[in-house]
Amino acid sequence: MFKAKVSVTLRPSILDPKGKAAHHALENLGLTNIERVRIGKFIEIDVQATNEEEARSIVELACSKLLANEVMEDFHIMFEF
Amino acid sequence: MAKVGVIVFPGSNCDHDAYHALKYVMNVDVKFLWHKETDVSGLDIIIIPGGFSYGDYLRSGAIARFSPIMQELIEFVKKGGPVMGICNGFQILLEAGLIPGAMRHNEKLKFICKDVHIRVESTQSIYTSSLQKDQLLKIPISHGEGNYYIDNDGIKELQDNDQVLFRYVNAHGDATPEANINGSVDHIAGITNKQKNVLGMMPHPERAMEQLLGKEDGKQIFESILQALAIS
Numbered sequence: 145m146f147k148a149k150v151s152v153t154l155r156p157s158i159l160d161p162k163g164k165a166a167h168h169a170l171e172n173l174g175l176t177n178i179e180r181v182r183i184g185k186f187i188e189i190d191v192q193a194t195n196e197e198e199a200r201s202i203v204e205l206a207c208s209k210l211l212a213n214e215v216m217e218d219f220h221i222m223f224e225f
Numbered sequence: 226m227a228k229v230g231v232i233v234f235p236g237s238n239c240d241h242d243a244y245h246a247l248k249y250v251m252n253v254d255v256k257f258l259w260h261k262e263t264d265v266s267g268l269d270i271i272i273i274p275g276g277f278s279y280g281d282y283l284r285s286g287a288i289a290r291f292s293p294i295m296q297e298l299i300e301f302v303k304k305g306g307p308v309m310g311i312c313n314g315f316q317i318l319l320e321a322g323l324i325p326g327a328m329r330h331n332e333k334l335k336f337i338c339k340d341v342h343i344r345v346e347s348t349q350s351i352y353t354s355s356l357q358k359d360q361l362l363k364i365p366i367s368h369g370e371g372n373y374y375i376d377n378d379g380i381k382e383l384q385d386n387d388q389v390l391f392r393y394v395n396a397h398g399d400a401t402p403e404a405n406i407n408g409s410v411d412h413i414a415g416i417t418n419k420q421k422n423v424l425g426m427m428p429h430p431e432r433a434m435e436q437l438l439g440k441e442d443g444k445q446i447f448e449s450i451l452q453a454l455a456i457s
Contacts, residue, residue, distance in 0.1 A: 161330055161334045162330065165334060210287065213284055213320070215319075216374055
């Protein structure tokens with residue numbers, strides 16, 4: 145079994161109001177060195193496959209069909225061993 | 226008599242408003258379609274109502290789009306059948322790819338429930354054919370994710386094909402920055418697909434049907450549809 149960790153984030157060109165609000169709160173906390181905050185989703189997926197390549201293509205399909213909306217989001221897949 | 230279908234997903238909550246508006250205000254024949262049904266035959270128009278289908282998990286509309294009825298709906302649309310998605314219905318149509326674009330959280334993050342003014346931008350659709358261009362309608366919105374997004378090429382295509390039906394404006398009909406209540410690209414409140422048989426709109430015309438309840442501008446949209454389909 146392969147364990148995938150997927151992050152889904154808004155494309156850089158898309159305004160992220162949640163990230164902006166969190167950034168503002170962090171500044172109020174005194175963390176003024178923080179330049180940018182973007183908030184996305186983190187998804188763990190366990191997948192049965194014979195090799196990593198196969199597992200990756202299954203997770204990619206899951207991301208492009210449902211987990212991410214590619215009109216405005218990017219996804220990044222990492223495997224844990 | 227006109228036959229209207231109103232799809233019900235787990236989490237739909239404006240289904241009864243739409244049913245009431247059509248049955249008791251417009252006096253047409255309406256039936257609910259549970260999302261697991263696969264028969265949409267004999268219907269003149271299908272409405273996807275507002276609400277929070279599947280609790281808005283993942284993204285609004287993202288999961289509803291995989292319900293069994295959606296396959297039938299897509300076939301219905303391909304044959305030219307009219308489909309009107311209101312609020313969550315609009316979000317579902319976007320996720321299903323029946324209308325281009327996507328919905329972001331409102332620019333100021335708040336869920337907004339209030340009456341807004343929208344301007345009729347095109348009368349080249351059954352939804353607006355009996356309205357006047359630049360006519361103002363006062364209709365409530367009620368959403369947290371209604372901040373419409375499409376890229377520059379996409380917005381140009383929408384404009385070139387006259388697919389924008391409604392824009393958010395102020396009470397004087399001007400598209401000022403303040404009037405763009407949720408931050409949508411180009412003030413977009415409602416658009417159609419290229420073929421113009423599918424409408425997605427964030428405002429709720431079914432909540433503005435009777436003067437007794439304070440407002441009735443939404444009725445004009447349903448009158449336009451029924452007149453265009455010549456089924457009332």
